[in-house]
Amino acid sequence: MAYLSQKESTYCIQALEDSELLVMKIEDFERIVDGNYELLLFYKKMIDNVLVEKEEHANSFKLLNSSDRYKQFLTKYPDLEKRLKQCQLASYLGITPVSLSRIRKKSNLIK
Numbered sequence: 001m002a003y004l005s006q007k008e009s010t011y012c013i014q015a016l017e018d019s020e021l022l023v024m025k026i027e028d029f030e031r032i033v034d035g036n037y038e039l040l041l042f043y044k045k046m047i048d049n050v051l052v053e054k055e056e057h058a059n060s061f062k063l064l065n066s067s068d069r070y071k072q073f074l075t076k077y078p079d080l081e082k083r084l085k086q087c088q089l090a091s092y093l094g095i096t097p098v099s100l101s102r103i104r105k106k107s108n109l110i111k
Contacts, residue, residue: 016083066095067103 002009003026024032033039060069070093074081081089090100 061094066099069093070103
């Protein structure tokens, strides 16, 4: 469920590695953070970081071509590419796996 709208989320999250999740009702979360300044501050910082990440990712589609998005990804997340399947990375970059393969091939020729 989407927290702010309290409606069914349109997104599905898939863990790419072993993960631990904490699941609770919205009411329980709000009761826990109510009056807890440190926890509210932590939550605000988390939300701020997510918003910045989402904005940067959206802007990359407006301002960069697919090759530059790939280079930006490698710079920002240097070790993550090795842990992703090609189709997962291609999806994140908004391109097909075939296009990603071509970009990788070109970038290896340039090095």
